[in-house]
Amino acid sequence: MxxxxxxxxxxxxxxxxxxxxxxxxxxxxxxxxxxxxxxxxxxxxxxxxxxxxxxxxxxxxxxxxxxxxxxxxxxxxxxxxxxxxxxxxxxxxxxxxxxxxxxxxxxxxxxxxxxxxxxxxxxxxxxxxxxxxxxxxxxxxxxxxxxxxxxxxxxxxxxxxxxxxxxxxxxxxxxxxxxxxxxxxxxxxxxxxxxxxxxxxxxxxxxxxxxxxxEKKEVLLYNKEELEIFENSKDDNLNIRIIDKSLKKRGLLLSKKQREEIIKEKELVVSHKIAISIEKEFIYICPYLTNLTLTKEFKELCRINKIPKKCRAYIYRFELLDSILKKIK
The missing domain is CATH 3.40.50.620 (HUPs)
Known part of the structure; x- marks a missing residue:
């Protein structure tokens, strides 16, 4: 029961x-x-x-x-x-x-x-x-x-x-x-x-x-290139709606299984294309990039500022870190 x-x-x-x-x-x-x-x-x-x-x-x-x-x-x-x-x-x-x-x-x-x-x-x-x-x-x-x-x-x-x-x-x-x-x-x-x-x-x-x-509203804190950062609503249902809406604009539709996996794992890549990370305060959504070598200094700044790992390559590629930190600090 x-x-x-x-x-x-x-x-x-x-x-x-x-x-x-x-x-x-x-x-x-x-x-x-x-x-x-x-x-x-x-x-x-x-x-x-x-x-x-x-x-x-x-x-x-x-x-x-x-x-x-x-x-x-x-x-x-x-x-x-x-x-x-x-x-x-x-x-x-x-x-x-x-x-x-x-x-x-x-x-x-x-x-x-x-x-x-x-x-x-x-x-x-x-x-x-x-x-x-x-x-x-x-x-x-x-x-x-x-x-x-x-x-x-x-x-x-x-x-x-x-x-x-x-x-x-x-x-x-x-x-x-x-x-x-x-x-x-x-x-x-x-x-x-x-x-x-x-x-x-x-x-x-x-x-x-x-x-x-x-009864709650999504809060978009940052939107540049194809990176979106939203405020974590602390509501799994609303967070999934935010992610779902963002992915639909990118031509991707989430399955029930994918929705459940996002809530469970918090950070993953959907369809080998889009990186999603639900952090304590923020939700990151951006294209997933590989084969980029990140500098040691950049990785350390990301670690200190809790930038999700799967989004770091995209942020590095488009030099977005400084503008992100100004928005989320």
Whole structure:
């Protein structure tokens, strides 16, 4: 499972629990990985089964020495149920976190939820920010929210529960298409993920990376002859976009394998033609030259100023070192 547990860097965590497939799986995944947490569950008194779910939550809390916070609520009408339920739920979480000094909330949103949200927003008319709001880490008021399962499908979680013989409940209201999310789940997202899970998961990950990168801008520091020096954005995705754009202008298209190799190796030659070097502060891109004898003095200046080795011959050939140093010093 492609979990994001390494992002959870807090010690006082609250798990939003419902006793359903997602939160039951997450409960035991957190236990297995020694991540500390307590439980919070809301009973909306909408289904008879909710009493059994709360009882199960209490049972787990007692067995595994977890604190548990329970909220009783009720609705007279189903209109706008999902929004009302969410408002009640997060108000409850806010109160617990403030009163008991928790640092973070952990929720069990998973890949199906992420795709359902995407489709719902897409059909309403939305921009990238609205379409891609399921972040693995986000901030709310004075605490963090972690969603470590957002790249894991519900089917994968079900398999985990069944394999480990872990008890969970199925919310019968998930079949009621009066709720818009259920309509998208039953008619679209479940079917799409069943056939195209890997592609959908990767696309949503790439779109999120692109969105983050779009918020940043490339900074070209130097451009002379065919040498370009950019500021290192400290973002692999944006750095690859910068390199890709530069190479396209030079008539070269990067393959997926080449992109991955550039990020891994940091300095290499593409297609025996273009030298690329991702340094701590800068990105160098220029034609790759060989069969040039560099002076000892020039090599020493390059070493001192951390000029990448594969670019040195080109810089030497066109006498660019002095003008480069004026720009990057």
């Amino acid at each position: 492609q979990l994001s547990l390494n992002l959870i860097n807090t010690q006082r965590n609250l798990l939003a629990f419902s006793a359903g497939v997602d939160s039951s799986a997450l409960f035991f995944i957190l236990l297995e990985n020694n991540i500390p947490f307590d439980l919070a569950i809301v009973d909306y008194n909408y289904r008879k089964q909710s009493k059994e779910e709360v009882a199960y939550a209490k049972e787990l809390a007692l067995k595994y020495d977890k604190k548990i916070y329970i909220k009783e609520s009720s609705f007279e009408k189903l209109s706008n149920f999902e929004k009302k339920a969410r408002d009640i739920r997060y108000k409850f979480f806010d109160e617990i976190i403030n009163d008991h000094s928790y640092e973070a909330l952990i929720t069990a949103h998973q890949l199906n939820d992420k795709l359902e949200w995407f489709l719902m927003q897409f059909t309403k008319g939305a921009g990238l920010n609205e379409l891609l709001s399921f972040e693995e880490v986000s901030k709310r008021k004075n605490y963090k929210i972690f969603k470590p399962l957002v790249n894991i499908s519900r089917e994968t979680l079900l398999n985990y529960l069944n394999k480990n013989k872990i008890k969970y409940f199925i919310d019968e209201s998930n079949n009621n298409e009066i709720f818009k999310r259920n309509y998208f789940r039953r008619n679209f997202s479940n079917r799409l993920l069943k056939e195209f899970e890997t592609g959908i998961k990767n696309s949503l990950i790439y779109l999120n990376e692109d969105l983050k990168s779009l």
